[in-house]
Amino acid sequence: MGPDGGPEDRAARLGRSPSDPGAPGRRRSDRVWICAPGVGGVVVALAASGLLGSLEPAAMFVVGVGTLLSLVLSVRLHRPALRWPWWAISGSVLLFIVGGAARADLHTLGNLGPSRSLVPDLVSLPGYVLGAAGLLGFSRARDRARGSQHHFGVILDGVIAALALLAVAWVYVIYPVLVHHHTPLTVRLLLTCYPAMSLFLVVVTVRIAFSPEQRRVPSYWFLLATMTAMFVGDTLYMFADVDLVHVAGRFLDLPYAIAFVATAAMALHPSMRALTEPAGLRPKAASPGRVVLVALGLLVPAVITLQHPSGSMKDRVALFVIIVMLTGAAVLRIVQALHLAERSEADLAYQATHDSLTGLPNRRMMREHLDDVLARAAVDDTHVALLFLDLDRFKLVNDTLGHTHGDELLVDVARRLQEHMRPSDLVTRIGGDEFMVVLGQVVSVSQALELAHRLRTCLRTPFMVNGMEFYVSASIGLSFASGDDPRVDAELLVRDADMALYQAKDAGRDAVAVFDESMRTRISERVELEHDLRRAVELRQLHLVYQPIIRIPDGPVEGVEALVRWAHPTLGVIPPVKFIPLAEDTGLIKGIGEWVLQEAVRQLAAWRRDTPGLENLYVTVNVSGAQLHDERLVERVAAVLERNGVPGNALCLELTESVVMEEHRHAIAIFTELRRLDVRLAIDDFGTEYSSLAYLKRFPVTNLKIDRSFVENLDDDDSSDATLIAAVVAMAHALGIATVAEGVETSTQARRLVDLGCDAVQGYLYSRPVQAESVPYVITTMWKRDGQARLEAAAGGR
Numbered sequence: 001m002g003p004d005g006g007p008e009d010r011a012a013r014l015g016r017s018p019s020d021p022g023a024p025g026r027r028r029s030d031r032v033w034i035c036a037p038g039v040g041g042v043v044v045a046l047a048a049s050g051l052l053g054s055l056e057p058a059a060m061f062v063v064g065v066g067t068l069l070s071l072v073l074s075v076r077l078h079r080p081a082l083r084w085p086w087w088a089i090s091g092s093v094l095l096f097i098v099g100g101a102a103r104a105d106l107h108t109l110g111n112l113g114p115s116r117s118l119v120p121d122l123v124s125l126p127g128y129v130l131g132a133a134g135l136l137g138f139s140r141a142r143d144r145a146r147g148s149q150h151h152f153g154v155i156l157d158g159v160i161a162a163l164a165l166l167a168v169a170w171v172y173v174i175y176p177v178l179v180h181h182h183t184p185l186t187v188r189l190l191l192t193c194y195p196a197m198s199l200f201l202v203v204v205t206v207r208i209a210f211s212p213e214q215r216r217v218p219s220y221w222f223l224l225a226t227m228t229a230m231f232v233g234d235t236l237y238m239f240a241d242v243d244l245v246h247v248a249g250r251f252l253d254l255p256y257a258i259a260f261v262a263t264a265a266m267a268l269h270p271s272m273r274a275l276t277e278p279a280g281l282r283p284k285a286a287s288p289g290r291v292v293l294v295a296l297g298l299l300v301p302a303v304i305t306l307q308h309p310s311g312s313m314k315d316r317v318a319l320f321v322i323i324v325m326l327t328g329a330a331v332l333r334i335v336q337a338l339h340l341a342e343r344s345e346a347d348l349a350y351q352a353t354h355d356s357l358t359g360l361p362n363r364r365m366m367r368e369h370l371d372d373v374l375a376r377a378a379v380d381d382t383h384v385a386l387l388f389l390d391l392d393r394f395k396l397v398n399d400t401l402g403h404t405h406g407d408e409l410l411v412d413v414a415r416r417l418q419e420h421m422r423p424s425d426l427v428t429r430i431g432g433d434e435f436m437v438v439l440g441q442v443v444s445v446s447q448a449l450e451l452a453h454r455l456r457t458c459l460r461t462p463f464m465v466n467g468m469e470f471y472v473s474a475s476i477g478l479s480f481a482s483g484d485d486p487r488v489d490a491e492l493l494v495r496d497a498d499m500a501l502y503q504a505k506d507a508g509r510d511a512v513a514v515f516d517e518s519m520r521t522r523i524s525e526r527v528e529l530e531h532d533l534r535r536a537v538e539l540r541q542l543h544l545v546y547q548p549i550i551r552i553p554d555g556p557v558e559g560v561e562a563l564v565r566w567a568h569p570t571l572g573v574i575p576p577v578k579f580i581p582l583a584e585d586t587g588l589i590k591g592i593g594e595w596v597l598q599e600a601v602r603q604l605a606a607w608r609r610d611t612p613g614l615e616n617l618y619v620t621v622n623v624s625g626a627q628l629h630d631e632r633l634v635e636r637v638a639a640v641l642e643r644n645g646v647p648g649n650a651l652c653l654e655l656t657e658s659v660v661m662e663e664h665r666h667a668i669a670i671f672t673e674l675r676r677l678d679v680r681l682a683i684d685d686f687g688t689e690y691s692s693l694a695y696l697k698r699f700p701v702t703n704l705k706i707d708r709s710f711v712e713n714l715d716d717d718d719s720s721d722a723t724l725i726a727a728v729v730a731m732a733h734a735l736g737i738a739t740v741a742e743g744v745e746t747s748t749q750a751r752r753l754v755d756l757g758c759d760a761v762q763g764y765l766y767s768r769p770v771q772a773e774s775v776p777y778v779i780t781t782m783w784k785r786d787g788q789a790r791l792e793a794a795a796g797g798r
Contacts, residue, residue: 037265040066044257047250057104060253064097067260074267082276085137086267092130093263099124100256109241109252112183121190128197135204141276161203166196169238191241194234202227217274222266229259355429357407358414363436366428370438370490377482384488385439385448388477388497389417389455392509394433397470408465413472420458421451436497445480445514452476452512473510477501480514499523505585530586532568533579537595541567544599545769548779549620549740549762553754557779559618559652561762562600563769564592589624597621598640601651603772605644611776620652620682625659629666634673641677648678652703656684660699668698675700682740686728697735704732706758708743714752722752729757 040063047056071090075083103109103120136155169192205227208220233255239245240252266272353365361369370386377384391413398406410433417427417435424440437455442448456474463470477500481488496515502523503513536542546560566574583589604619627633641648653674660667660683671681682703683696706725713721725741732739741753744763753761770778 037070037261037268040257040261040264044254044261047257048254050250056250056253060257061097061101063257063260064093064100067264068093068097070264071267074272077268078270078273080273080276082137082141085134085141085276088130088134088137089263089267092127092134093260095123095127095130096256099127109237110243112187112242114184116184116187118186118190125190125193125197128201131201132197132204135201135208138275139204139208141278155204157203157207159200161199166192169195191238195231195238198227198231198234202231217271219266219269219271219275222262222269223275225262226259226266229255229262233259358411358429360414360418360435361426361428363428363430366426366430366436366438367490367494369426370493373438373440374481374488374490374493381482383442383444383480383482384493385442385445385451385478385480386493386497387437387439387448387452387455388479388494388501389435389437389474390476390501390505391433391459392473392475392505394472405465405468409463409470409472412463412465413459416458416463417455420454425451436494442480445478448478448480449512449514452478456510456512475501475504475509476512477504478512478514502526506581526582529574529579530582533566533582533586533588536566536568537591541569542592542595543567543771544596544603545771546603546619546775547762547769548767548775549760550766551760552750552758557617558760559620560775561620561654561769562596562603562622564596584624584626587626590626590630593622593624593627594636597623597636601640601644601646604650605646607776608646608650611780613780614776617779618650618652618680620654620680622684623653623655625655628655628659628670633670634677637674637679638677641679649680652680652682654682654684654703654705657686668700671700696731696737701737704728704737704739706739706741708763711741711743711749711753711763712745714749715746722756725753725758726756733757 043059043063046052047059050056052059068090071086071093075086080086099120102117102123106117106120108116108120202224205224208223233252236245236247236255237252240247353362353368354360355362370384373384376382394406394409397409410429414427414429414435417437421427421437422440426438426440428436428438430436437451439448439451442451456476459472459474463472477497479493479496479500481493496519499519500513500515503515503519504511507513543565544562545565546562548557549559549561550556551558564576564580566576566579568574580589583592600619600621604617607614607617623633630636637651637653641651655667674681680702681700682705683699683701684705685707686704706728710721710725714725729739738759739757740760740762741758742762744750744753744761744765746765749763750761750765767778
C-alpha cells in the first residue's frame with residue numbers, strides 16, 4: 001500500500017467509513033465501475049448487431065484497450081492487498097489484444113495448411129499462462145492458511161479437465177475432420193489447445209469462487225463470466241476454424257468482447273479487493289465435482305482407446321502423450337487426496353490430544369500418559385507424582401484487560417513451565433488457567449516438592465505482554481503415590497491433587513500443598529458448604545446485622561456498617577470469614593453483594609423515614625473485587641438509591657485496600673463515577689497492604705478504616721502502632737479524608753484514638769453487631785444511656 005493509505009484510511013481521515021455513500025472515493029469508484037463497463041457493453045451490442053459495419057474490428061480493439069486501462073486504473077483506485085495477480089491478468093489481456101490483431105491481419109481463420117502463420121498463437125498462448133498465474137495468485141492470497149497442497153490440487157483439477165477436453169476434441173473433432181486435409185500436427189494441436197486452456201481457467205475460477213470458505217462478491221461473478229465467455233469463444237473458434245460451423249466474424253468476436261467487458265467490470269468493482277484478501281476458514285466438505293473430474297480423467301483414456309481409429313504414427317504418439325498426461329494427472333490427484341486425508345487425520349489426532357492455544361498436551365493426553373506411568377510404576381516399583389497448578393486471580397486479567405491479553409499471558413506461562421521442567425516431565429494444560437504436570441523419575445515427596453517450588457518460583461519473574469508487565473503467582477497441589485499400591489489409578493491421583501490445590505488456595509495462594517487423607521474430609525465439607533451457599537440467598541438464609549459507627553469525642557452515632565451472616569439450618573450461624581472466601585472462589589459473591597446492597601439501603605431508608613433522630617444516618621456496605629469489575633456497578637448503585645429515595649451521601653461503599661490497589665486504574669474510574677452520585681467511599685484494612693500516599697492521592701475516597709490489628713495494640717503504652725496510626729490520621733486529614741478505627745474494645749484504646757485525632761470508631765466497646773430491628777433502640781435509647789458514659793469514661797482518663 002502506498003504512503004497515502006487505502007480507501008479505508010482516506011475515508012477515516014475524512015470522518016467517514018469506506019461504505020459511506022457520501023465518501024468522495026466511494027462515489028468516484030461507483031461512477032467509474034458503472035460507466036466504463038457500461039460504455040463497453042454498448043459498443044459490443046452495436047458491433048454484434050452489425051450497426052458498426054467496417055468499424056467493428058476497430059471497435060473490438062478499442063474495447064480490449066479499454067479493458068487493459070480499466071485493470072491498470074483499478075489497481076491504483078482500489079489498492080488491493082496483493083497486486084501482482086492483477087498485473088499478470090493485465091499482461092494476458094495485452095497479449096490477447098496483440099494476438100487477436102495479428103490473427104485478423106494474417107487471416108489465419110480456416111487456413112489449415114502449412115502456410116498458416118503461427119505468430120498469433122505464439123503471442124496468444126502465453127496470455128493463457130499469465131491469466132492462469134493471476135488466478136492462482138487469487139487462490140493463494142485467499143487461502144494462505146491452506147498451504148501449497150491446496151493450490152496444487154486446484155492446478156491438478158484444471159489440468160485434468162483441460163487434458164480430458166483436449167483428448168476428446170482430438171479424437172472426435174480434429175482427427176475425423178482433418179484426417180484427409182494433410183494438416184500439420186502442430187496446427188492440429190494448437191486448434192485443440194485453445195478450448196482446453198480456457199477450460200483450465202474456468203475450472204480454476206470455479207474452484208476459487210465456489211469453495212465453501214469464500215464469500216460470494218460481485219467480482220467473482222464477473223471473473224466467472226470472463227472465463228466462461230473465453231471458453232465459449234475458443235470452442236466456437238475451433239469449430240469455425242475446421243469449417244464445422246459457419247459464423248459471421250462479428251459473432252466469432254462477440255464472446256471475447258463480452259469477456260473483455262466482464263474483466264473491466266470485475267476490476268473496477270470495489271469488491272475486487274476481496275479477491276486478494278484472506279478468507280475465513282470453515283470446515284471443507286468433500287466436493288462431488290472433484291470426484292467427477294478424477295473419474296473423468298480415468299474414464300476418458302479407456303473410451304478413446306476403444307473408439308479411436310488407427311492413424312499415423314504422429315497421431316498415435318500425440319494421443320498417447322495426451323492420455324499419459326491425463327492419466328498421470330488423475331493419479332496425482334488421487335495421491336494428493338490420500339496425502340491430504342492422511343495429514344487431516346494426523347491433524348485431528350493432534351487436536352484431540354493437544355491444547356489449541358498453548359500447544360501443550362491436553363487433559364486427554366495427560367490421562368493416557370498418567371495411566372502409562374502408573375502401569376510402569378507397578379512393574380518397576382517406583383513412585384508417581386502429579387502437580388495440579390492454578391494461576392492465582394487470573395480471572396482479573398481477563399476481566400480488566402480482555403481475553404486477548406489473557407490468552408497471550410497463558411501462552412507465555414506455558415512456555416516458561418516447559419522451560420523449567422525436566423525432559424521426563426509432561427506439562428499439560430487442562431483448561432482455563434489450570435495446568436497439570438506428570439512428574440517422571442521421582443523417588444520421594446521431598447523431591448516432588450522441590451520441583452513444585454521450582455515451578456512456583458519461576459513464575460514470579462514478571463511477564464511482558466504487549467509492552468505491559470504482569471506479575472503471576474500460582475497455587476500448586478501435589479499428589480504422590482507408590483507404584484505398588486493397587487488402589488491408585490489416574491482418576492484418584494488427579495482428584496487428590498485437586499484437593500491439595502484447594503488446600504493451597506485456602507492457605508493464602510502462592511503456595512504448595514501435599515495431599516493427605518485428612519483433606520478428603522475438609523474438601524467434602526467445602527463441597528457441601530458450597531452447595532448450600534448456592535441456595536442460601538434463595539432460601540433467605542442470609543441476613544444482615546449492623547454495627548454502629550460513633551464519632552469521637554462528641555459521641556453521636558453517625559452510621560452503621562452492614563455485615564452479612566449466614567444462618568445455616570444445621571451448622572448454625574456461619575461467620576463471614578468462612579463463607580465469603582468460598583463465595584469469591586465460586587463466583588457467588590456478586591449475587592450476594594448485590595443482595596446486601598439492596599437490603600442495606602432498603603433498611604436504611606426505613607430507619608430514616610420511621611425513626612426520629614436517624615434522618616442523617618448512613619450505612620456502610622462492603623464491595624467485593626468481583627463487584628468492582630461489574631460494568632453496571634454504578635448503574636446498580638444509582639438505581640437502588642433512587643428506588644428507595646435515599647441520597648447518595650447516605651451510602652458508603654467499602655473496599656479492602658488489597659482489592660483497590662491491585663486494580664487501581666479501574667478503581668479510580670469507578671470511584672470517580674460513584675462520587676458523582678455523592679456516594680461515600682471507604683478503604684478498609686488500611687495499613688495492612690500498600691498504604692501508599694502516592695496512590696491514596698489519586699483515589700477520591702472519603703474514609704479510611706484503620707485495621708483492628710493496629711488498634712488492639714494500643715493498650716500497650718510502648719506499642720509503635722500508635723505512631724503508625726498518628727501518621728495515617730495526619731495523612732488522611734491532609735487529604736480531607738475522615739478516619740474510622742475498627743475493633744475498639746477497651747476504654748484505653750478509645751482514649752488513645754481520641755488523643756491521636758481519629759474521627760470515628762466502631763467496636764465491641766460501644767456495641768456488637770445487632771439485628772436490623774434492634775438498631776433504632778441501640779442508637780436512640782441504649783446509646784444515650786450507656787454509650788455516652790463510656791465516652792465520658794474514655795475522655796476522663798485523658
